[in-house]
Amino acid sequence: MALICFWTLVVFYALAIFADLISPYSYKDEDRDFSYCPPTAVEFMDHGQWVQPFVYGRALTFDSTHRRVYVIDQAQKYPMRFFKGGRLFTVDAPGRVYLWGADARGRDLFSRIWYGARISLSIGLIGVAISFILGLLIGGIAGYYGGWVDGALMRVCEMFMMIPGFYLMLALRAAVPENFNSVQIYFSVVVILALIGWASLARIIRGMALSLRERDYVLAAKTLGVPDIVIILKHILPQTISYSMATLMLTVSSYILAEAGLSVVGLGIQDPIPSWGNLLSDAMGIVPVIFAPWILLPGLFIFLAVMCFNVVGDALRDAFDPMFNEGAS
Amino acid sequence: MKPILSVNNLTVAVGAKALVNNVSFDVPQGKITAIAGGSGSGKTTIGLSILRLLPFALGIKWGSITFEGKNLLEEPSENMRQIRGARIGMVFQEPLSAFDPLFTIGQQLDEVLAAHTGLSQQERHKKIIDTLSEVELPSPQRVYGSYPHQLSGGMRQRAMVAQAMVGGPSLIIADEPTSSLDITLQVKIMELFGRIKKKGISILLISHDLGMIAHLADEVIILRQGEVVEKGMVSQVIGQPQHEYTRELVEAFQ
Numbered sequence: 001m002a003l004i005c006f007w008t009l010v011v012f013y014a015l016a017i018f019a020d021l022i023s024p025y026s027y028k029d030e031d032r033d034f035s036y037c038p039p040t041a042v043e044f045m046d047h048g049q050w051v052q053p054f055v056y057g058r059a060l061t062f063d064s065t066h067r068r069v070y071v072i073d074q075a076q077k078y079p080m081r082f083f084k085g086g087r088l089f090t091v092d093a094p095g096r097v098y099l100w101g102a103d104a105r106g107r108d109l110f111s112r113i114w115y116g117a118r119i120s121l122s123i124g125l126i127g128v129a130i131s132f133i134l135g136l137l138i139g140g141i142a143g144y145y146g147g148w149v150d151g152a153l154m155r156v157c158e159m160f161m162m163i164p165g166f167y168l169m170l171a172l173r174a175a176v177p178e179n180f181n182s183v184q185i186y187f188s189v190v191v192i193l194a195l196i197g198w199a200s201l202a203r204i205i206r207g208m209a210l211s212l213r214e215r216d217y218v219l220a221a222k223t224l225g226v227p228d229i230v231i232i233l234k235h236i237l238p239q240t241i242s243y244s245m246a247t248l249m250l251t252v253s254s255y256i257l258a259e260a261g262l263s264v265v266g267l268g269i270q271d272p273i274p275s276w277g278n279l280l281s282d283a284m285g286i287v288p289v290i291f292a293p294w295i296l297l298p299g300l301f302i303f304l305a306v307m308c309f310n311v312v313g314d315a316l317r318d319a320f321d322p323m324f325n326e327g328a329s
Numbered sequence: 330m331k332p333i334l335s336v337n338n339l340t341v342a343v344g345a346k347a348l349v350n351n352v353s354f355d356v357p358q359g360k361i362t363a364i365a366g367g368s369g370s371g372k373t374t375i376g377l378s379i380l381r382l383l384p385f386a387l388g389i390k391w392g393s394i395t396f397e398g399k400n401l402l403e404e405p406s407e408n409m410r411q412i413r414g415a416r417i418g419m420v421f422q423e424p425l426s427a428f429d430p431l432f433t434i435g436q437q438l439d440e441v442l443a444a445h446t447g448l449s450q451q452e453r454h455k456k457i458i459d460t461l462s463e464v465e466l467p468s469p470q471r472v473y474g475s476y477p478h479q480l481s482g483g484m485r486q487r488a489m490v491a492q493a494m495v496g497g498p499s500l501i502i503a504d505e506p507t508s509s510l511d512i513t514l515q516v517k518i519m520e521l522f523g524r525i526k527k528k529g530i531s532i533l534l535i536s537h538d539l540g541m542i543a544h545l546a547d548e549v550i551i552l553r554q555g556e557v558v559e560k561g562m563v564s565q566v567i568g569q570p571q572h573e574y575t576r577e578l579v580e581a582f583q
Binding site: 146147215216217219220221222223224225226227230234235238239 | 380382385410411412413414415417418419421423426427428429430431432440441443444445489492493496502
């Protein structure tokens with residue numbers, strides 16, 4: 001189970017990295033004639049004969065209630081072009097291939113999901129990396145020195161933990177200037193997530209450091225005049241790695257969710273740059289969901305990614321836990 | 330000759346209770362001085378006081394500790410750190426727990442040199458190998474790359490002596506250095522300390538083992554419940570004990 005999830009994540013990340021290659025369109029390539037166009041079927045047979053894969057053209061018509069209906073026009077055939085223009089597959093204009101349907105502006109959801117994966121999956125990792133460095137260092141210093149250093153740092157931690165996470169996130173987001181470009185917004189979201197996450201980790205690491213500093217080899221290192229920072233980095237923090245590796249995985253998933261939360265309410269990554277969160281914000285209205293259910297797909301990917309991180313995190317924790325291993329054997 | 334270390338009227342207390350009470354003694358240059366006494370007599374506390382590494386709850390109430398002409402109790406903490414490892418080395422009772430299990434012996438000795446010297450990587454490596462062979466470890470190259478658990482108890486103890494020596498200290502504090510070893514290894518480690526003494530390094534030996542002290546030490550301080558009951562040359566104190574407690578200790582070892 002954990003292995004399946006691990007490989008699922010690897011595939012997600014690989015597809016996100018190669019989004020330029022695998023997606024037939026750019027994330028901002030729109031065609032208003034194909035608003036909410038349903039998923040396109042790729043045909044392999046023509047008149048009972050195997051041929052090069054192709055898609056049929058579509059014609060936009062309106063039914064009696066003025067709803068958009070896309071009629072398949074079998075007279076138009078657009079053969080798939082492979083490795084054309086640096087993309088794995090695409091079709092010649094004016095044909096469009098929408099593997100997973102199109103959004104309101106006729107942008108290809110399949111392409112946008114993989115471009116969005118770049119944002120959504122990397123934001124978790126970078127955010128976690130920053131908050132882990134903060135959490136480990138601050139927790140390690142607080143636990144190692146104890147006394148007033150510990151007291152001061154822990155009060156700061158508590159200030160961050162006291163405020164409910166989502167509201168703190170909104171408050172911090174409000175502090176970010178509105179005229180930021182997309183890269184700046186991306187990094188401000190990362191920093192916001194990191195600022196929220198470090199405190200709880202710091203508290204736990206501090207507890208572990210408090211007990212680890214009583215180890216003989218820490219005293220031995222002190223008697224040898226090894227500088228405190230070296231002792232913290234080399235003799236205290238590595239001992240907490242089993243705990244922190246598992247927590248790291250679980251935290252990545254919560255960051256992916258937090259980014260999605262921010263983006264769904266429109267405060268995260270801004271259109272046209274896709275992220276799973278703002279793709280899902282298109283599905284906020286009931287009408288699009290009824291007539292174009294495929295726009296819920298980003299939600300499925302958020303669910304899968306979060307679940308996989310959680311399962312892998314749990315498995316890591318169990319693997320690192322000697323008590324659990326004894327019980328199992 | 331001036332003593333390398335002299336402790337005067339040292340009193341260490343937790344709250345109002347004195348663990349070490351008004352203790353004074355000298356460690357002469359190039360000699361082995363032993364502190365003997367039963368459990369809880371304050372031997373280890375004295376050792377840690379010299380390095381100013383007492384647990385938080387314990388405080389040095391008064392007294393002075395003079396090492397190479399400096400009062401250690403008045404040194405700034407950064408100077409103290411420079412003295413630890415470089416001027417004073419320490420050997421612990423249990424070498425398995427005194428080494429970090431995640432690093433090789435070589436890496437942990439290297440840490441000492443990196444903290445105190447500006448030597449290059451190759452120079453440090455060479456110095457560590459030299460020190461490991463000085464403590465008579467067979468195949469020092471192999472020990473350098475070994476993790477603590479891969480060595481036998483005796484080898485680990487030698488490696489720890491090497492760690493205390495690698496910074497080139499003039500004083501080594503050895504806290505029960507042989508208690509975790511079997512008797513034949515104890516003799517080997519004792520011989521090693523004898524040879525270290527010949528190199529001109531003074532040793533403060535903390536032990537309850539009067540047999541070892543009688544063999545190895547030049548002078549001895551007998552401690553009971555934080556107070557000095559008797560001190561002097563080993564031959565005198567153990568040969569003709571004056572105090573009743575010393576007599577008890579000596580009898581227990583015969």
